[in-house]
Amino acid sequence: MKKSLTRTTAALATVAAATAVLTPAEAATTAAWDCPADAYGCLWDGYHGTGDRYVVRATGGYLLPAGYKDKISSMRAVRARKIILYNWHADKAAYVPIYEVFGPNGVGANVLPHENTADRIVVQV
Numbered sequence: 321m322k323k324s325l326t327r328t329t330a331a332l333a334t335v336a337a338a339t340a341v342l343t344p345a346e347a348a349t350t351a352a353w354d355c356p357a358d359a360y361g362c363l364w365d366g367y368h369g370t371g372d373r374y375v376v377r378a379t380g381g382y383l384l385p386a387g388y389k390d391k392i393s394s395m396r397a398v399r400a401r402k403i404i405l406y407n408w409h410a411d412k413a414a415y416v417p418i419y420e421v422f423g424p425n426g427v428g429a430n431v432l433p434h435e436n437t438a439d440r441i442v443v444q445v
């Protein structure tokens with residue numbers, strides 16, 4: 321009985337050590353508002369620059385990729401002068417601007433109250 325308990329304790333210690341090693345790397349890749357310095361900006365599916373990140377690397381106006389359409393909740397302009405998000409309004413048959421942020425190296429913002437609606441982006445430099 322005592323020997324079995326010792327083995328269990330040793331196994332738990334191994335798990336704890338592995339977790340301790342992994343945690344700093346996870347934290348580094350999910351730092352809030354982290355966006356590459358050479359990108360025009362970043363969009364996130366979570367609030368406060370967290371969650372799945374879309375790195376903006378093209379200027380002009382274009383549709384968001386399928387995985388990011390209707391999912392953006394926060395955004396930040398890094399090299400761009402301005403990034404504008406648009407939502408499609410079927411009744412107007414048009415994309416309507418819903419939120420904008422300013423750079424270069426701007427602070428991030430939550431896309432309130434229009435989170436999870438953006439379909440299109442315009443990036444101005």
Ligand SMILES: [Ca+2]
Pocket residue numbers: 390407408436437438439
């Ligand atoms: Ca939409």
